[in-house]
Amino acid sequence: MVQTGMKKAITLRDIARETGVHVSTVSRALDARTQASLTAEVVERVRATAERMGYRPNRLASGLRTNRTMTVGLVIPDITNAVFPLIVRGIESVLEPLGYASIIVNTDNLSEREHRLVDLLQERGVDGVIHAAATRNDPKIVEMAARGIPMVTVNRSIEHSDIPAVVSDDARGVQMMLQYLYDQGHRRIAHLSGPAQSSTGQARRQAFVEAAQALGLELPQAAIVESARYEEDEGRRAALRLLDSGWPFTAILCANDRLALGAIAVLRARGLDCPADVSVTGFNDMPLLDLILPRLTTIRIQQFEVGKASAEILVRIMTETTPRIPRETVLPVFLVERDSVAPPRAASRRAC
Amino acid sequence: MVQTGMKKAITLRDIARETGVHVSTVSRALDARTQASLTAEVVERVRATAERMGYRPNRLASGLRTNRTMTVGLVIPDITNAVFPLIVRGIESVLEPLGYASIIVNTDNLSEREHRLVDLLQERGVDGVIHAAATRNDPKIVEMAARGIPMVTVNRSIEHSDIPAVVSDDARGVQMMLQYLYDQGHRRIAHLSGPAQSSTGQARRQAFVEAAQALGLELPQAAIVESARYEEDEGRRAALRLLDSGWPFTAILCANDRLALGAIAVLRARGLDCPADVSVTGFNDMPLLDLILPRLTTIRIQQFEVGKASAEILVRIMTETTPRIPRETVLPVFLVERDSVAPPRAASRRAC
DNA sequence: TTGAAAGCGCTAACAA
DNA sequence: TTGTTAGCGCTTTCAA
Numbered sequence: 001m002v003q004t005g006m007k008k009a010i011t012l013r014d015i016a017r018e019t020g021v022h023v024s025t026v027s028r029a030l031d032a033r034t035q036a037s038l039t040a041e042v043v044e045r046v047r048a049t050a051e052r053m054g055y056r057p058n059r060l061a062s063g064l065r066t067n068r069t070m071t072v073g074l075v076i077p078d079i080t081n082a083v084f085p086l087i088v089r090g091i092e093s094v095l096e097p098l099g100y101a102s103i104i105v106n107t108d109n110l111s112e113r114e115h116r117l118v119d120l121l122q123e124r125g126v127d128g129v130i131h132a133a134a135t136r137n138d139p140k141i142v143e144m145a146a147r148g149i150p151m152v153t154v155n156r157s158i159e160h161s162d163i164p165a166v167v168s169d170d171a172r173g174v175q176m177m178l179q180y181l182y183d184q185g186h187r188r189i190a191h192l193s194g195p196a197q198s199s200t201g202q203a204r205r206q207a208f209v210e211a212a213q214a215l216g217l218e219l220p221q222a223a224i225v226e227s228a229r230y231e232e233d234e235g236r237r238a239a240l241r242l243l244d245s246g247w248p249f250t251a252i253l254c255a256n257d258r259l260a261l262g263a264i265a266v267l268r269a270r271g272l273d274c275p276a277d278v279s280v281t282g283f284n285d286m287p288l289l290d291l292i293l294p295r296l297t298t299i300r301i302q303q304f305e306v307g308k309a310s311a312e313i314l315v316r317i318m319t320e321t322t323p324r325i326p327r328e329t330v331l332p333v334f335l336v337e338r339d340s341v342a343p344p345r346a347a348s349r350r351a352c
Numbered sequence: 353m354v355q356t357g358m359k360k361a362i363t364l365r366d367i368a369r370e371t372g373v374h375v376s377t378v379s380r381a382l383d384a385r386t387q388a389s390l391t392a393e394v395v396e397r398v399r400a401t402a403e404r405m406g407y408r409p410n411r412l413a414s415g416l417r418t419n420r421t422m423t424v425g426l427v428i429p430d431i432t433n434a435v436f437p438l439i440v441r442g443i444e445s446v447l448e449p450l451g452y453a454s455i456i457v458n459t460d461n462l463s464e465r466e467h468r469l470v471d472l473l474q475e476r477g478v479d480g481v482i483h484a485a486a487t488r489n490d491p492k493i494v495e496m497a498a499r500g501i502p503m504v505t506v507n508r509s510i511e512h513s514d515i516p517a518v519v520s521d522d523a524r525g526v527q528m529m530l531q532y533l534y535d536q537g538h539r540r541i542a543h544l545s546g547p548a549q550s551s552t553g554q555a556r557r558q559a560f561v562e563a564a565q566a567l568g569l570e571l572p573q574a575a576i577v578e579s580a581r582y583e584e585d586e587g588r589r590a591a592l593r594l595l596d597s598g599w600p601f602t603a604i605l606c607a608n609d610r611l612a613l614g615a616i617a618v619l620r621a622r623g624l625d626c627p628a629d630v631s632v633t634g635f636n637d638m639p640l641l642d643l644i645l646p647r648l649t650t651i652r653i654q655q656f657e658v659g660k661a662s663a664e665i666l667v668r669i670m671t672e673t674t675p676r677i678p679r680e681t682v683l684p685v686f687l688v689e690r691d692s693v694a695p696p697r698a699a700s701r702r703a704c
Numbered sequence: 705t706t707g708a709a710a711g712c713g714c715t716a717a718c719a720a
Numbered sequence: 721t722t723g724t725t726a727g728c729g730c731t732t733t734c735a736a
Binding site: 383416 | 712713714715716
Binding site: 374375 | 723724728
């Protein structure tokens with residue numbers, strides 16, 4: 001150790017010496033599962049001494065011995081993206097009380113980076129991984145799961161694998177929103193879709209197409225513009241392409257709030273008001289969204305609950321001998337009606 | 353291990369057996385610092401075999417031996433608070449390339465919780481701690497530093513200790529903002545201060561008092577209202593108290609953006625427009641703030657840079673033998689002029 | 705009910 | 721330049 005004055009930590013040996021019993025006895029006395037085989041008196045004496053000396057178990061040592069580190073890995077794309085902190089807190093809400101620590105890594109959706117970070121987690125012997133940055137088919141993840149590392153994916157789902165996934169009901173959300181726009185009188189509705197390689201991007205887009213067809217909506221090529229990332233500037237770029245296509249849409253259903261914010265900015269720059277000229281809807285209901293004008297009508301996802309559910313499943317996989325886990329856990333979503341949707345100009349004119 | 357099909361990992365022994373050299377030779381061949389003492393041929397053969405077999409070092413084992421885990425602890429109040437993700441990414445930007453992993457814990461500013469989490473970090477043998485949730489005098493932190501664990505505090509600074517701190521120039525930020533309001537014609541300026549137990553809350557408040565006195569401003573008791581937390585509802589509560597005090601202020605300098613957003617909401621509810629009736633300013637310039645109307649005039653803090661600086665310092669403490677670290681590293685702040693400040697009614701009337 | 709001993713995978717001092 | 725050996729702190733089998 002570099003630091004001077006580094007006091008060495010109290011070990012089982014120190015307590016053994018102090019109490020006059022063997023290290024293994026101390027170990028047993030301090031482990032709830034094994035202290036049954038000891039005299040109550042010894043257990044208590046050891047416990048008290050450990051307490052008094054300020055003993056802290058060395059998880060490296062016990063982990064080396066038992067292959068359990070009480071540490072899990074959280075793989076997310078970018079903690080800076082407002083939906084993830086809530087998921088993280090949801091995860092933590094179940095893991096922390098059980099004594100688990102979390103190593104959090106940001107992949108920035110770079111697969112090279114992701115692979116390096118997954119290695120980093122494995123080297124540290126994490127007991128399990130919650131993966132919120134999985135691409136649709138990721139060999140590295142499948143391999144890790146095959147190696148026996150307990151794993152759950154969040155938001156996204158790995159194709160052709162039996163890795164449990166916790167997702168929100170994207171399809172239902174898109175369908176609710178499209179129906180809502182339809183009920184407001186919209187008939188030419190565009191979609192700013194998310195990245196095709198993310199499973200949410202794909203799921204929402206597919207749901208959009210299906211719901212649009214079910215409603216008998218016109219759906220030209222130009223109606224769907226794909227974004228490369230879930231970010232404002234991609235929303236701007238996509239909205240520009242949409243405007244320049246010349247298709248006379250009256251509403252944009254965006255795959256994500258940030259795309260919607262970007263789209264609204266572009267509309268405004270072109271002199272179009274939301275919702276008077278064009279209605280725009282989001283997805284996620286991220287924090288602070290309700291303070292931004294126009295207040296975005298969106299689909300609320302239960303981020304915290306998603307995190308919580310994924311952690312609960314991971315714990316089951318890590319601790320139960322033969323856990324029966326559903327392949328997919330789907331959480332409900334909710335339509336949040338705010339101010340970014342109005343009847344289309346034409347329709348309202350007709351209504352007058 | 354619970355999982356079936358758990359393939360055991362490749363160890364140095366496996367590589368030793370495969371290459372026909374001793375484990376220690378393998379160990380040396382794989383360590384850049386020691387491979388100099390080996391034949392280039394052996395080094396290469398071992399390296400290639402390790403690569404081929406997919407060897408991953410077991411950090412538990414090496415950590416147990418060396419007392420270095422290449423893992424650091426990040427103690428923050430709440431990752432859900434928008435300033436922290438940026439700090440985390442700043443920290444990561446220096447730590448990750450060096451091979452460090454980060455265990456992130458949220459204290460919710462609960463000292464009981466913080467102590468438990470700090471123990472959790474210590475049990476896992478973190479090489480150092482970046483503490484962004486320190487209260488002004490925290491015995492646990494001082495003790496940990498005294499134990500020799502490399503440590504840096506962020507945003508807040510521990511009183512009477514020599515633990516390095518990375519902070520933003522709060523005093524200068526407050527002073528700039530007060531001067532700005534003064535220049536716009538404001539003379540009766542209130543302050544919604546942050547929590548007294550946080551060092552930023554204290555520093556900003558003190559800076560406010562000093563700057564106000566320097567400008568010769570009127571400063572009755574009612575002019576400063578303290579908040580319990582840096583949150584919107586506390587901003588609302590404090591603004592209500594301010595309004596009910598009857599003091600005819602024309603501007604509110606808030607210790608934080610979220611307090612400002614809360615204050616503006618209350619003003620609006622009372623029929624007062626910001627900035628027409630009352631000017632309000634924030635602090636931090638948190639993400640998305642520029643999309644919320646009225647666009648808040650605020651002090652920008654370089655969160656990412658703060659994180660980066662703290663990590664750089666931590667690395668120096670962890671690796672250099674006799675690092676000379678300044679007790680406090682102060683990063684500059686910037687006034688961001690937006691739309692929440694206007695000349696006071698009286699002054700503008702006079703100007704007409 | 706407790707103790708003795710081995711060993712998890714790695715590094716480092718010492719020996720050859 | 722490479723091998724031998726010991727041991728980091730803990731758990732767990734086996735023996736007493």
